[in-house]
Amino acid sequence: MTFRNFGPVVPVVRVQVEDFDVASEIAALTANRPDIGAVVTFSGLCRDENGQLSALELEHYPGMAEGEIGRIAGEAAARWPLQGLTVIHRYGRIPAGENIVLVAAASPHRQAAFEAASFLMDYLKSRAPFWKKEHRVDGSEGEWVEAKETDDAAAARWRSRDRPQ
Numbered sequence: 001m002t003f004r005n006f007g008p009v010v011p012v013v014r015v016q017v018e019d020f021d022v023a024s025e026i027a028a029l030t031a032n033r034p035d036i037g038a039v040v041t042f043s044g045l046c047r048d049e050n051g052q053l054s055a056l057e058l059e060h061y062p063g064m065a066e067g068e069i070g071r072i073a074g075e076a077a078a079r080w081p082l083q084g085l086t087v088i089h090r091y092g093r094i095p096a097g098e099n100i101v102l103v104a105a106a107s108p109h110r111q112a113a114f115e116a117a118s119f120l121m122d123y124l125k126s127r128a129p130f131w132k133k134e135h136r137v138d139g140s141e142g143e144w145v146e147a148k149e150t151d152d153a154a155a156a157r158w159r160s161r162d163r164p165q
Contacts, residue, residue, distance in 0.1 A: 011073035011085040015065050017092040019099055029084045029106050036083045040113035041104045042121050048096035053142070055135040058091040058100070065089070065129050072123045076105070079119070080112040087120060089128065093135070119158050 012029075014020075022043050030036050046056050073087050084106035094100055101124065105116040134142025 009077040009082045009085055011070065011077055011087060013066055013070045013073055013086075014088045015060065015062075015069065016088065016090060019090070020088050020102060022099070022102060022104075025086055025088065025102060025104055029086050029104050033083060033106070035108060036106045037108045038110040038113040039084075039104060039106045040110065040117040041102065042117050043099055044101040044121075046094045046096050046098050046100055048137075049134075052136055053096055053134055054137045055093050055095045056100070056145075057093045057133040057135060059131045059133070060091050060129055065091075068128055069124065072120060072127065075123075076116045076120050080105075080107065080116040081109075082107050082112065082116055085116065085120075087124070089124070089130065091130065122158060 022041060026039055026041065030039060047053070069087055069089060073085055076082070077085055082105055084104070086102065086104040088102040090098075090100055101121075103117050103120045103124070105113040105120070107113040107116070132145040134145060136142050
């Protein structure tokens with residue numbers, strides 16, 4: 001069987017209010033692609049923080065968020081042998097239990113897909129221009145969520161790594 005050469009991967013990046021279906025996104029990523037041997041996904045959900053949180057409100061600058069996510073996704077596509085890459089990030093008021101983010105990396109082999117997905121999430125957590133505000137179950141507004149030092153440390157580990165072979 002001969003496989004078509006798809007050339008460099010063009011990442012799919014969407015920043016949207018609407019929820020997404022993980023299975024449908026994987027199906028779209030892998031449709032008619034017999035060269036894909038692994039798909040690694042990360043789906044981030046809004047958690048309820050032990051019953052205290054009813055929702056997160058995510059704000060962003062339109063255009064800026066898409067551009068930065070696209071830059072990060074392009075870097076992942078350049079570093080690893082990927083056949084497909086999808087990144088979806090929601091904004092607006094997101095109730096506990098709903099999807100916030102999806103990263104799906106497709107590659108001929110699992111290691112590249114795992115590393116690319118991990119790289120993307122580490123950079124999305126520390127570099128994507130989103131601001132999160134908590135909304136509590138009791139009706140009060142919580143605080144704006146501050147970035148964590150651990151998120152910056154996770155992203156920093158990729159700067160010290162050579163490009164995978």
